Amino acid sequence: DAKTTQPPSMDCAEGRAANLPCNHSTISGNEYVYWYRQIHSQGPQYIIHGLKNNETNEMASLIITEDRKSSTLILPHATLRDTAVYYCIVHRNAGNMLTFGGGTRLMVKP
């Protein structure tokens, strides 16, 4: 699976959009980009995934660059409850085991 690089931490003001970047320059054509988040002392929560088109659901939007070497997870109106560690994972099939990197610790501040 392709390796991902994320900033270790980010701050965001409550109510503003949180844009979390992820670099995956070695991604293969059949690999998806998955995003999970982990709120303190809880299990990871699935957020969104995509292959090459941008995706949106009730939680977030995923923007994947045309060359697929990077992506951005967007939380349009961050709340204090969005404070968590966000993991970007590149994988062919998330039904198999996932390799978690360091993730980005997002702190949403009032």
Place this chain on the structure above:
Amino acid sequence: GAVVSQHPSWVICKSGTSVKIECRSLDFQATTMFWYRQFPKQSLMLMATSNEGSKATYEQGVEKDKFLINHASLTLSTLTVTSAHPEDSSFYICSARKLAGGYEQYFGPGTRLTVT
């Protein structure tokens, strides 16, 4: 749908004893369940992959005789930490993949194990 539960949510045990952690898929059947371990301020590390009705596959460095995994049904997998030691204190998280449907994994809430 796609809820995974773990029991217990936290447990304290004495060194040398064994502890069993249950992972259940509540509203779906899971062919495969995964067990992860997470130490404080670290990321999740996969311990083993559990397939219903067959032996678990352990990651390198994980002792299969110490961490016993049983996946007896499509909704239940158990992890038993045998002869626990303080260094086994960690956050244990399971996840499950649906028998049918997409490829998302659904994670349990985790079990905090403290060995004294």
